[in-house]
Amino acid sequence: MSIYVGNLDYSVTSEDLSEVFAEYGTVKRVHLPTDRETGRLRGFGFVEMGTEDEEASAISELNGAEWMGRELKVNQARPREDRPKSGGGRRNNRF
Incomplete structure (x- = not known):
């Protein structure tokens, strides 16, 4: 399982986030x-x-908590959805 953490400040580092979550385990x-x-x-x-x-x-504990001036959005991460391949950069492909 993986945790999604949203609404992060753009200056946050991996170390910052690791420190916060370390309070709840490894x-x-x-x-x-x-x-x-x-x-x-x-x-x-x-x-x-x-x-x-x-x-x-x-x-x-962390969902909705304020950190670095922002209200965190914390929940279980969803699996990444498969995205269709692009059409090679062409728009309005008509056949």
């Missing part, structure tokens, strides 16, 4: 996606913890 991994073109953080991240009980505790 943090195995933190991932902060960045925008492909700008390299800027996208304002959300994912945290994996040692056990499902630790993750449930972190979700329960």
Whole structure:
């Protein structure tokens, strides 16, 4: 299971997020996606913890909590949906 953490400040680091979640158990991994073109953080991240009980505790305690001036959105991450492949950059493909 993985935890989705939304509404993050754009200056947050993996270490910052790890410290917050470590209060609820062992943090195995933190991932902060960045925008492909700008390299800027996208304002959300994912945290994996040692056990499902630790993750449930972190979700329960941190969802809606204020951190770095923002109200966190914390819940169980959903699997990534398969996206259709692009048409090679062409628009309005007509056949």
